[in-house]
Amino acid sequence: MFVLFEEAGKYLGGRVLSEAEASAQVELETGKRVKVKGANIVLRFEKPSPAELIAEARALAAAMDLDLAWEFAADGEFGFADLAADYFSDKPSLAQQAAALFALFEAPHYFRRAGKGRFKKAPAEIVQQALAAIEKKKAVQAQIVEWAGQLAEGVCPAPVREQLYRILFKPDKNAPEYKAVVEASRASQRAPLELLERAGAIDSPYQFHWRRFLFENFPKGTGFPALTAPAIADELPLAEGVEAFSIDDSQTTEIDDALSVQGLGSGTVTVGIHIAAPGLALAPGSAIDQVARARMSTVYMPGYKITMLPDAVVDTYTLLEGADRPAVSLYARFDEATLELQSTETKLERVPIAANLRHDQLDSVVTQPWLEDSSITHEDTPAAAARFRPQLSFLHRLARQLKAQREVVRGKPENFNRPDYNFRLVGNDGAEPTGAEQVQITTRQRGAPLDLIVSEAMILANSSWGGWLGELGVPGLYRSQASLAPGIKVRMGTRALPHAGLGVKSYAWSTSPLRRYTDLVNQWQIIAAARHGKTAALAAPFKPKDADLFSILSGFDAAYAAYNGYQGGMERFWTLKYLEQQGITELEATVIKDLPNGALVRADALPLVFPVAGQQERGARLRVKLGEIDEIALDVSGTVLERLDAPAAGAVDDAEDEEEVVAGPIAIAVDLADGDAAPDAGAAVENAPA
Numbered sequence: 229m230f231v232l233f234e235e236a237g238k239y240l241g242g243r244v245l246s247e248a249e250a251s252a253q254v255e256l257e258t259g260k261r262v263k264v265k266g267a268n269i270v271l272r273f274e275k276p277s278p279a280e281l282i283a284e285a286r287a288l289a290a291a292m293d294l295d296l297a298w299e300f301a302a303d304g305e306f307g308f309a310d311l312a313a314d315y316f317s318d319k320p321s322l323a324q325q326a327a328a329l330f331a332l333f334e335a336p337h338y339f340r341r342a343g344k345g346r347f348k349k350a351p352a353e354i355v356q357q358a359l360a361a362i363e364k365k366k367a368v369q370a371q372i373v374e375w376a377g378q379l380a381e382g383v384c385p386a387p388v389r390e391q392l393y394r395i396l397f398k399p400d401k402n403a404p405e406y407k408a409v410v411e412a413s414r415a416s417q418r419a420p421l422e423l424l425e426r427a428g429a430i431d432s433p434y435q436f437h438w439r440r441f442l443f444e445n446f447p448k449g450t451g452f453p454a455l456t457a458p459a460i461a462d463e464l465p466l467a468e469g470v471e472a473f474s475i476d477d478s479q480t481t482e483i484d485d486a487l488s489v490q491g492l493g494s495g496t497v498t499v500g501i502h503i504a505a506p507g508l509a510l511a512p513g514s515a516i517d518q519v520a521r522a523r524m525s526t527v528y529m530p531g532y533k534i535t536m537l538p539d540a541v542v543d544t545y546t547l548l549e550g551a552d553r554p555a556v557s558l559y560a561r562f563d564e565a566t567l568e569l570q571s572t573e574t575k576l577e578r579v580p581i582a583a584n585l586r587h588d589q590l591d592s593v594v595t596q597p598w599l600e601d602s603s604i605t606h607e608d609t610p611a612a613a614a615r616f617r618p619q620l621s622f623l624h625r626l627a628r629q630l631k632a633q634r635e636v637v638r639g640k641p642e643n644f645n646r647p648d649y650n651f652r653l654v655g656n657d658g659a660e661p662t663g664a665e666q667v668q669i670t671t672r673q674r675g676a677p678l679d680l681i682v683s684e685a686m687i688l689a690n691s692s693w694g695g696w697l698g699e700l701g702v703p704g705l706y707r708s709q710a711s712l713a714p715g716i717k718v719r720m721g722t723r724a725l726p727h728a729g730l731g732v733k734s735y736a737w738s739t740s741p742l743r744r745y746t747d748l749v750n751q752w753q754i755i756a757a758a759r760h761g762k763t764a765a766l767a768a769p770f771k772p773k774d775a776d777l778f779s780i781l782s783g784f785d786a787a788y789a790a791y792n793g794y795q796g797g798m799e800r801f802w803t804l805k806y807l808e809q810q811g812i813t814e815l816e817a818t819v820i821k822d823l824p825n826g827a828l829v830r831a832d833a834l835p836l837v838f839p840v841a842g843q844q845e846r847g848a849r850l851r852v853k854l855g856e857i858d859e860i861a862l863d864v865s866g867t868v869l870e871r872l873d874a875p876a877a878g879a880v881d882d883a884e885d886e887e888e889v890v891a892g893p894i895a896i897a898v899d900l901a902d903g904d905a906a907p908d909a910g911a912a913v914e915n916a917p918a
Contacts, residue, residue: 230278232271232326233264234344239330241278270308270329270345273322285326292331298338301349305342308332337362368404375408380416384427392429393443396421425860433859434663437801441794445527445787450534455516457544460509460554464578467557471582472502473616474547475682477650478586479658482526482535482742483547486555486581487685489619497564497622501689502555502579503739506537506545507751509554512769516541517748521780524787526743529798530651531661536743546742552578556754558689564622567629572692574758583612587678588650594678599624624677627684634687634731638712644675649835651802666809667802669834686739687730693754694736698724701765702753703772704736705746705781720746720781746784749777800862803836807864808857816872817852819844829866840866849873 229244231254242254242262250266257279273281292315300314312320312328320328332339332347337358339347350358375385388395391405399406413420430436442450472486488500510516520536527534535542547553557577561570590613598604599621613620635641650672653665672679697704708725709718718727724734741748749770756768770777806812817829820837827844829852830837840852852866 230273230275230281231264231269232273232278232281232329233269235262235264235268239270239282239326239333241282243278267344271322271326281323281326284323285330288323288327289330289334292327294331294335294338297328297331298349298355301339301347303349305346305348308345308347311347372404372408372411375405376411376415379408379412379423379427382427384424384429388424389429392424393440396424397440397444421860430860432663434661434801436860437794437797437862438661438663445790445794446534452519452538453515455519455538455541457516457541458509458514460505462508462576464508464554464576466552467500467502467555467575467577467579470500470502470579472500472547472555472579473583473585473612473619474549474581475585475587475590475678478588481539481546482537482542482740483584484740484742484747485682485686485689486547486579487619487623487681488579489622492564492618492622495564496570497562499560499562499623499626499685500579501558501560501685501739502547503557503689503751504545504547504742505554505556505576505751505755506541506741507556507748507755508576509545510748512752520745520748521783524745524784525791527791528795530667530802531653531656531665532658536745542742547579547581547584549581549584552580555579556751556758558692560688560692562626567626572696574693574696574754576755576758583616585612585616585678587672591672591676591678594620596624596677599677620677620681623681623685627680630684630688631680636731638728638731640712642675644673647671647673648679649799651799653802663805667806669803669806687732687735689739690735690737691727691730691732693738693750694724694734697736697750697753697757698734700757700762701772702757702768703770703774703777704738704750704753705777705784707735707737720785722777722781745780749780797862799835801859803834804857804859804862804864806834807854813854814869815852815854815866817850817866819846819848819850822846836864838864838866840868842868844868 230241231244231252232239232241233254234240240256242256245253245255245261247253252264252266252269253261254264255261257277276284297311297315301311302314308329309320309325311332312325315328316324329345333341336350338350338355340350342348375388378385379388385408388405388408391403394400395403395406395409401407409420409423412418413423416423418426424430467488469490470488472488474483474486476483484504486502488502490498490500510520516537519538523534523536526536545554547555555577557575557579559573559575561572562568563570589610593606593609593613598606599617602617602621631642648671650670652668652670653661654668656665694704694706703722704724706721706724707718707727708721708723709728709730710716710726711728716728718729724736726733727735736750737744737746738750738754739747741751752769753764757764760767765772815834815836816832817838817840818832819827820830821828822843823839826839826841827846828837829840829844829850832849840850844850849872851869851872853869855865855867857864
C-alpha cells in the first residue's frame with residue numbers, strides 16, 4: 229500500500245512498511261524511511277506509484293482555474309475530496325483528488341487551511357486584495373528583470389541612478405532597484421560597483437565621493453535654516469592695553485583665536501590668549517545650538533568646507549581685525565627672563581583685534597633667524613609682521629620653552645620632520661569643487677615659528693582651562709591619553725585626566741568654538757567658572773554625570789571621525805589627481821611598514837602612502853614606478869625600480885598617534901550572498917589648527 233502524506237509543509241508519497249495505531253513506517257522512493265503520524269496521511273492507494281500520482285496531480289493542479297474552484301467551493305469548511313467532486317466529477321479519480329489538494333494548499337490567497345486536508349474559502353475582498361498584490365509583485369519582478377538586463381548591457385535605469393548611494397551603502401534589500409543590481413551582478417559576474425560604473429551611474433569619481441559623504445552625513449543637505457545671531461547681553465569691559473592679532477591661513481573665516489603680549493621689557497610679560505565667544509550669546513538648546521549640535525564640527529576638505537555654523541553667525545563672533553570683539557581671554561603671566569609661569573586669569577571682555585596675520589603670507593618671512601636677530605630685515609616684510617615683531621619674537625621664545633617643558637613630561641621629543649601639505653584648487657575660490665580643477669600641493673614644515681607659536685598657545689589655554697574646570701568640579705569634554713605605549717590611543721571623556729602625548733595634566737578642547745562643538749560646550753562651562761568661581765558647578769549648563777554631556781561626547785566622536793576620514797580621503801583623491809595632471813609615473817618613497825606580500829611606503833614629497841610588491845627593509849628609500857590609479861577606490865600601488873640608499877638605524881620617523889591608512893576597494897553593502905553585509909568602517913594631532 230502507498231500513502232500520500234504531509235511532512236514539514238510538503239506532500240510526499242511512499243510505500244507503507246508497517247503501521248501502528250497512530251503512525252506508520254513509510255519508505256520513500258529515495259529509500260529513506262520515515263515515521264509518519266496517522267493524522268498526516270491524506271490518501272491511501274494501491275496504484276499507481278507515488279511518483280506517478282504526484283506528477284499527474286501536479287499537472288492537473290496547474291491547469292485548474294482557481295477562480296472557478298473558489299466559486300464551486302462550499303461556503304463552510306470542506307475537504308479536498310469535496311472540491312474535487314465539485315470541480316472534476318461526482319467520483320473524482322485519485323489523481324484529481326490529489327490535484328485538488330495541491331491546488332488548495334498552494335493558493336492561500338483563495339483558500340485558508342482549517343486542518344489536515346480541510347479548507348475554507350477566503351472572503352471575496354481578501355481574494356481581490358491578494359490578487360492585486362500578486363499582480364503588483366509580478367509587475368515589480370518584471371521591472372527588476374528589465375532593469376537588470378539594462379544594467380548588464382551598460383545602461384543605468386534612472387530609478388537605479390537615483391538610488392545609487394542607498395543601494396551601495398544603506399540598501400533596502402527588498403527594494404526593486406537593489407534586487408536589479410544584485411541580479412545583474414550575478415548574471416554579468418561583475419562586482420556591483422564595477423557594474424554601475426560601466427553602466428554610467430557614476431558621474432565622476434569626485435562626485436561619487438562627495439555624494440556618498442552627503443548621503444551618509446548630510447542627508448537633508450548642507451544648507452542652514454534662516455537664523456539670526458543673537459547679540460551678547462552682557463556689558464563686557466574693553467581689554468585695556470591689548471592689541472591682539474590672529475595667525476591663520478588666508479582661507480580661514482572662522483577666526484577663533486588671537487594673541488596679545490603686554491609688558492615687554494618690564495620683567496613680567498602677560499600673554500593674552502583670546503578666544504571668540506559665541507558662548508556668551510548662544511544658549512544650550514537654542515535654535516543655533518541645535519544646528520551646531522547636529523553638525524558637531526566644520527568639515528574641511530581641499531578647496532571647500534561645510535561650516536558648523538551659518539556664515540552670518542560666524543561673522544558676528546569671528547575675531548576679525550579692526551573691531552572690538554567679545555572674547556573669553558586667558559591671561560598668563562611669565563617671568564620675562566626665565567619664562568616661568570607665575571599666574572593665569574580668565575576674563576570675559578571685548579578685545580581690540582589689531583590684525584589678522586596669515587601663514588601663507590608670512591611663513592617665508594617670519595623665520596627663526598628673523599625672530600631671534602632684530603638686525604635681520606627683509607625688504608618685502610609685510611607691515612603687520614614688522615609691527616608685531618617684538619611680540620612674535622617673545623612668543624616664539626616662549627613657545628620653544630613650553631614645548632621643551634612638555635617634552636620632559638612626555639619623556640621624548642616631538643618629531644616635526646614631516647611637513648603639512650596644503651591643497652589649492654586653482655580658480656575654485658571656495659566654491660563647491662567639480663573634481664576637474666587643477667590642483668596645487670605646497671608644504672609647510674610642521675613646527676615652523678608661526679605654527680609653533682599658535683599650537684603652544686592653544687595647548688597652554690586648553691590645558692589651563694581643563695585643569696581649572698577640574699579643580700572647580702565643573703565637568704567638561706576632555707582629551708586624554710594614559711601613556712605613549714603602543715596601542716594606547718587618545719580618548720575623550722568628561723574627567724580631567726593626563727594627556728601623555730602632549731605632556732600635560734589635562735586637556736580640554738576650548739579654543740575653536742566656532743568650528744568644533746566640544747569647544748563651544750567647554751566654553752559654556754568656562755564662562756560659568758569665570759562668573760561664579762567656586763560655585764560654578766551649580767551654575768554651569770552641564771552638571772557632573774550629565775547624560776546630555778555623554779551624548780554630546782559620543783555624537784562628536786562619531787561625527788569627527790567621519791569628517792576626518794572624508795578629509796583624508798579627499799586629500800588622497802587630489803593627490804592622485806595631481807599625479808595624473810603632472811604626468812608623474814615614478815616617485816621616491818620610504819618604507820614605513822611591512823605587509824604580508826610587500827611593504828607600505830610613504831612618498832617623500834607628497835602626502836601619499838601606498839603599497840609596493842616585494843619585501844623591503846623598513847626605512848629603505850626606494851624609487852617606485854606607479855601602477856594604474858583608481859580614483860573611485862582611491863587606490864594606487866607601485867613596483868620597486870631601485871633601492872636609493874642603505875638605511876641608517878632609526879631612519880623611520882616616529883608616527884606617534886598617527887595611523888597610516890591606505891585606501892582600498894570601496895566597501896559596499898550590496899550583498900550577492902544571502903548574509904548581511906557590514907558597512908565599511910587616526911588620531912588627530914591635538915594642537916594642529918585646521
